Amino acid sequence: xxxxxxxxxxxxxxxxxxxxxxxxxIGAGPSGLQAAYFLQQAGRDYIVFERSHxxxxxxxxYPRHRKLISxxxxxxxxxxxxxxxxxxxxxxxxxxxxxxxxxxxxxxxPHADAMVRYLEDFASLLKLHIQxxxxxxxxxxxxxxxxxxxHYFLLTDQDKQNYKCSSLLxxxxxxxxxxxNFPGSEYVEGYETVSINPExxxxxxxxxxxxxxxxxETAENILGVTNFIHMVSRSRVRLSWATHYVGDxxxxxxxxxxxxxxxxxxxxxxxxxxxxxxxxxxxxxxxITLRFYLENRNTSAGIDSITLPQDELDNFATRAPYDxxxxxxxxxxxxxxxxxxxxIMPGKENEKKYPQIKPSYESRGTRGLFVLGTASHSVDFRKxxxxxxxxxxxxxxxxxxxxxxxxxxxxxxxxxxxxxQLTNSIIKRVNEASGLYQMFSVLAxxxxxxxxxxxxxxxxEYPVGVLAELEVQTGRKAxxxxxxxxxxxxxxxxxxxxxVFYYNRAxxxxxxxxxxxxxxxxxxxxxxxxxxxxxxxxxxxxxxxRPDAIHHIVEDFLTDWTAPNAHILPLRRFLENCLSTDLxxxxxxxxxxxxxxxxxxxxFCRQGYVRMQGLVGNERLRHHAVEAGxxxxxxxxxxxxxxxxxxxxxxxxxxxxxxxxxxxxxQHLVNAKxx
Numbered sequence: 211x212x213x214x215x216x217x218x219x220x221x222x223x224x225x226x227x228x229x230x231x232x233x234x235x236i237g238a239g240p241s242g243l244q245a246a247y248f249l250q251q252a253g254r255d256y257i258v259f260e261r262s263h264x265x266x267x268x269x270x271x272y273p274r275h276r277k278l279i280s281x282x283x284x285x286x287x288x289x290x291x292x293x294x295x296x297x298x299x300x301x302x303x304x305x306x307x308x309x310x311x312x313x314x315x316x317x318x319x320p321h322a323d324a325m326v327r328y329l330e331d332f333a334s335l336l337k338l339h340i341q342x343x344x345x346x347x348x349x350x351x352x353x354x355x356x357x358x359x360x361h362y363f364l365l366t367d368q369d370k371q372n373y374k375c376s377s378l379l380x381x382x383x384x385x386x387x388x389x390x391n392f393p394g395s396e397y398v399e400g401y402e403t404v405s406i407n408p409e410x411x412x413x414x415x416x417x418x419x420x421x422x423x424x425x426x427e428t429a430e431n432i433l434g435v436t437n438f439i440h441m442v443s444r445s446r447v448r449l450s451w452a453t454h455y456v457g458d459x460x461x462x463x464x465x466x467x468x469x470x471x472x473x474x475x476x477x478x479x480x481x482x483x484x485x486x487x488x489x490x491x492x493x494x495x496x497x498i499t500l501r502f503y504l505e506n507r508n509t510s511a512g513i514d515s516i517t518l519p520q521d522e523l524d525n526f527a528t529r530a531p532y533d534x535x536x537x538x539x540x541x542x543x544x545x546x547x548x549x550x551x552x553x554i555m556p557g558k559e560n561e562k563k564y565p566q567i568k569p570s571y572e573s574r575g576t577r578g579l580f581v582l583g584t585a586s587h588s589v590d591f592r593k594x595x596x597x598x599x600x601x602x603x604x605x606x607x608x609x610x611x612x613x614x615x616x617x618x619x620x621x622x623x624x625x626x627x628x629x630x631q632l633t634n635s636i637i638k639r640v641n642e643a644s645g646l647y648q649m650f651s652v653l654a655x656x657x658x659x660x661x662x663x664x665x666x667x668x669x670x671e672y673p674v675g676v677l678a679e680l681e682v683q684t685g686r687k688a689x690x691x692x693x694x695x696x697x698x699x700x701x702x703x704x705x706x707x708x709x710v711f712y713y714n715r716a717x718x719x720x721x722x723x724x725x726x727x728x729x730x731x732x733x734x735x736x737x738x739x740x741x742x743x744x745x746x747x748x749x750x751x752x753x754x755x756r757p758d759a760i761h762h763i764v765e766d767f768l769t770d771w772t773a774p775n776a777h778i779l780p781l782r783r784f785l786e787n788c789l790s791t792d793l794x795x796x797x798x799x800x801x802x803x804x805x806x807x808x809x810x811x812x813x814f815c816r817q818g819y820v821r822m823q824g825l826v827g828n829e830r831l832r833h834h835a836v837e838a839g840x841x842x843x844x845x846x847x848x849x850x851x852x853x854x855x856x857x858x859x860x861x862x863x864x865x866x867x868x869x870x871x872x873x874x875x876x877q878h879l880v881n882a883k884x885x
């Protein structure tokens with residue numbers, strides 16, 4: 211009877227312990243909190259699982275020496291909040307102005323504890339739904355045709371509690387230390403546990419494995435107390451100012467380069483770590499040798515019989531023994547919690563530490579599973595800022611918009627303007643938008659032409675990698691062609707071996723804009739939406755396929771693309787050539803004259819003056835226009851016959867005063883007489 215009662219209770223118990231949410235987020239780091247914010251603002255059913263007792267637990271430990279390398283610029287001379295985010299690499303996106311990182315630290319390179327406080331406040335002030343002390347240890351799927359994606363995600367925590375969700379957002383970051391196993395690797399200390407007290411290294415000789423910011427951060431901390439520091443890695447050092455990739459070595463940590471090149475004992479070496487071996491002598495000193503020397507020796511022989519490289523080459527670079535060897539090889543994604551049914555696979559070659567995902571940040575193996583934050587960096591690895599807060603805060607928003615369209619029928623946000631606002635809309639965005647600026651070559655603004663190019667629809671910060679899927683992913687149609695606005699560096703300007711300080715490195719003339727090296731706006735024009743095949747076959751290092759027309763706005767030393775002749779005029783003429791129309795703005799008087807002298811009015815006159823819209827006129831404005839050469843001074847005209855001057859003046863004043871309403875503030879006057 212007892213067995214029967216127990217068996218009958220199993221289905222009920224099983225059903226009672228499986229808690230359902232539409233969206234499950236694993237990890238309450240910056241990307242997890244950012245995703246939770248957008249879901250909460252949209253009123254969606256979600257839950258965040260965090261294994262620690264507080265959000266942002268990674269920053270409670272790392273970086274070990276507690277100085278972030280993400281800049282926190284307090285002043286920019288601008289009051290535009292969107293522009294200022296270009297130089298705030300720590301804040302998450304929200305409507306609450308209290309949650310700007312500059313309110314938590316005034317340091318240009320902040321202390322990591324400030325990030326911990328910031329993330330705690332972000333979660334608490336916004337009342338995000340986070341379940342702490344919950345470590346998800348296993349994830350699998352349950353097939354169900356009624357589910358959004360044809361299956362549910364089943365999650366199990368450390369207490370064997372089960373959860374079910376329709377969409378899974380993985381925001382666990384990269385927290386598993388990268389380790390290279392070789393003979394003697396047991397003598398190596400890890401970055402995650404090594405002492406951060408410089409006095410513990412006083413008078414010691416240190417070898418550091420790795421060449422990223424964690425390696426140089428560690429070296430910087432002990433540079434002044436060691437005998438010397440050697441650093442070995444498979445690849446040469448890559449400086450962020452040369453590669454324009456913020457994940458490469460930053461200037462704040464590169465003191466070892468000075469002491470190396472200025473011959474102060476420290477040095478850098480290149481070599482494959484898997485070919486190394488470490489041998490410990492009787493005094494506790496660590497000797498570097500090569501793996502094949504150990505493989506060829508008699509295993510029964512003593513340690514003194516081991517052949518070292520200096521036995522054959524007496525000036526071998528690492529012949530001096532070391533007191534300590536420290537591993538600083540970065541981090542990798544934790545694949546262990548995912549069942550094979552999810553088919554989450556590591557990337558290839560340099561991207562094997564990341565899971566394979568599509569340019570839409572969705573898993574290549576499982577529909578409905580999205581990877582956010584640092585772990586999604588395979589989309590733009592070594593190309594843009596998607597692995598860092600100032601980049602993935604925008605890619606997370608893009609993922610949210612994709613999900614809103616897919617599951618809730620909410621199209622990608624857009625605004626519709628008359629075609630006369632096209633130039634101004636582009637100029638405004640390239641001068642202010644932070645998402646375009648930080649996620650260059652990855653996120654782009656899409657301009658969809660409507661109604662025979664008389665109006666356009668503007669979509670912001672769409673992932674260009676899925677441009678061919680735009681209609682499906684956004685719920686917007688693109689039947690009449692489109693413009694893509696994106697930011698790019700020069701094709702051959704970035705690289706570890708590039709001299710980015712060479713003479714004449716900048717371009718200043720509009721006619722040479724296509725040779726611009728520094729970050730600058732590029733506008734692609736397509737008569738139709740590119741296909742998936744065209745996206746696959748695009749030229750190497752191009753973010754997009756070859757367009758029907760392309761325009762580079764010349765780079766600017768101040769990153770201020772508002773110069774009338776160098777920036778705005780060439781852009782307007784490019785747009786006019788693509789659309790075969792006149793995008794200039796005109797005074798009402800000019801539109802009045804065109805109405806009697808032309809068969810077809812310019813769009814500005816058709817959409818403004820003919821509809822009884824335009825600039826509010828007065829005598830002061832007319833006088834200014836005359837002085838600027840925009841209007842003729844009819845007061846100097848010799849009228850004869852039956853037309854006295856007062857008739858002209860009265861008619862013009864009446865024309866300027868009546869039947870007009872103010873234009874939108876976005877409009878700017880452009881010389882109506884330029885060609």
